[in-house]
Amino acid sequence: MKYIYIKTWGCQMNEYDSSLMASLLQKKNQYLITLNPEQADILILNTCSIREKAQEKVFHQLGRWRKIKNKNSEVIIAVGGCVATQEGEEIYKRANYVDIIFGTQTLHRLPEMISEVEKKRKLSIDISFPKLEKFDHSLEIKKTGYTAAISIMEGCNKYCSFCVVPYTRGNEISRPCDDILFEISVLAEKGVREINLLGQNVNAYQGPTFNGKICFFSELIRLVSEIDGIDRIRFTTSNPLEFTDDIIEVYKDTPKLVSFLHLPVQSGSNRILHLMKRSYTIEDYQSIVEKLIIARPNIQISSDFIVGFPGETETDFQQTMTFIKNINFDMSFSFIYSNRPGTPSSEMEDNLDLKEKKKRLYILQNRINLQTMLWSRKMFQSIQSILVEGVSNKNVMELYGRTENNRIVTFHGSPKIIGQFVDLRIKKVHTHTLKGELF
Numbered sequence: 001m002k003y004i005y006i007k008t009w010g011c012q013m014n015e016y017d018s019s020l021m022a023s024l025l026q027k028k029n030q031y032l033i034t035l036n037p038e039q040a041d042i043l044i045l046n047t048c049s050i051r052e053k054a055q056e057k058v059f060h061q062l063g064r065w066r067k068i069k070n071k072n073s074e075v076i077i078a079v080g081g082c083v084a085t086q087e088g089e090e091i092y093k094r095a096n097y098v099d100i101i102f103g104t105q106t107l108h109r110l111p112e113m114i115s116e117v118e119k120k121r122k123l124s125i126d127i128s129f130p131k132l133e134k135f136d137h138s139l140e141i142k143k144t145g146y147t148a149a150i151s152i153m154e155g156c157n158k159y160c161s162f163c164v165v166p167y168t169r170g171n172e173i174s175r176p177c178d179d180i181l182f183e184i185s186v187l188a189e190k191g192v193r194e195i196n197l198l199g200q201n202v203n204a205y206q207g208p209t210f211n212g213k214i215c216f217f218s219e220l221i222r223l224v225s226e227i228d229g230i231d232r233i234r235f236t237t238s239n240p241l242e243f244t245d246d247i248i249e250v251y252k253d254t255p256k257l258v259s260f261l262h263l264p265v266q267s268g269s270n271r272i273l274h275l276m277k278r279s280y281t282i283e284d285y286q287s288i289v290e291k292l293i294i295a296r297p298n299i300q301i302s303s304d305f306i307v308g309f310p311g312e313t314e315t316d317f318q319q320t321m322t323f324i325k326n327i328n329f330d331m332s333f334s335f336i337y338s339n340r341p342g343t344p345s346s347e348m349e350d351n352l353d354l355k356e357k358k359k360r361l362y363i364l365q366n367r368i369n370l371q372t373m374l375w376s377r378k379m380f381q382s383i384q385s386i387l388v389e390g391v392s393n394k395n396v397m398e399l400y401g402r403t404e405n406n407r408i409v410t411f412h413g414s415p416k417i418i419g420q421f422v423d424l425r426i427k428k429v430h431t432h433t434l435k436g437e438l439f
């Protein structure tokens, strides 16, 4: 029996891709998954290049794996994901003990690539972009748990000036609507109750239907909500651009869609948004939020922020801080701008020192934490619907689940209710987690 070890960096799309790889390799090559790289016959690195010194991180990891290969020359090392897509054969030039280089769109070919290497013992490389092919295998992903993420589209055409995604994942392409609905129905039959629709820009979804029409994102959400067994719908990530009124309308009539929206704004300064090529203004964003509040008064909004974008002044930063207060963002992600080779903003002059960037990040994160705490406190003594996901890993006597607004709640209850929605009264509040009692 052979073992594979998969290390995954990056976003939920990468997590999804890794679970697809794991399922395919278990099924087609009958490999077993191990959590110990020393035990593995095949080591797979699914890389991310969104921030930091992505390439260096990859070669450090490969260096560690080389030691494993030195002990056993039969071990196969495969590198995939965004760095592999960007770098291709360069990876092999720097680390000639790598056996396989595959891209974000060719991971379904991994079983064949591994067999090829096993036979011929020479580099196998495929970083092409065969449109949507990998999803032909998505039904094979093993269901684990009662929530499932399902990819509805890939890629991005927006070319924000700081971002590598359009280069690593390719142009936007939507999966056929009927394939998605079928897959979700199969998951629902297996007990999945909550679906997270995944994509780099889900609101740009426009998938073909069986009768030759186009299904837009708003319609897709409504269709998913009609599937028996699916009681909660989330999506990640959406973009303020193309967040059209028909999508806002869905919040009015589709209670299964959660009252929590991750809508990355990146900056609260119109000047910076323009330099970022985000193609919207803070007024546009504000207007989306106002309409959303009318459609769903209890909606909570979270965001991503980049601080220290080239040329960001103290005034720009203060505008972001004001915007954070005005929108009253809930828990959000924030990052120091990272210069990504090949992106337009990498050419811009960046003369702000790292110390100042770190200071801004710290101030911003403190504010977000405060607001997150205030949102959580509002939940004290309220009744919340929770999908019970399992036994808490901090205390085996407790169960845990998530609220609509993404807080983990722990509580005492019988394991028989795992996989069901229950109502809890919130008895204790921390910033990101809560404690509750069955109601």
Ligand code: SAH
Pocket: 050, 051, 162, 163, 164, 165, 200, 201, 237, 238, 239, 240, 264, 265, 266, 304, 305, 306, 335, 336, 337, 338, 339, 340
């Ligand atoms: N489609 C999403 C973004 C996906 S990338 C959107 O429209 O916003 C995820 C997040 O990583 C981004 O929201 C951004 O905040 C961050 N990010 C992307 N490139 C970055 C860079 N070069 N430096 C710092 N953060 C970056």
Ligand code: F3S
Pocket: 156, 157, 158, 159, 160, 163, 164, 165, 166, 200, 201, 239
């Ligand atoms: Fe990146 Fe902008 Fe697309 S942040 S994923 S290029 S919307």
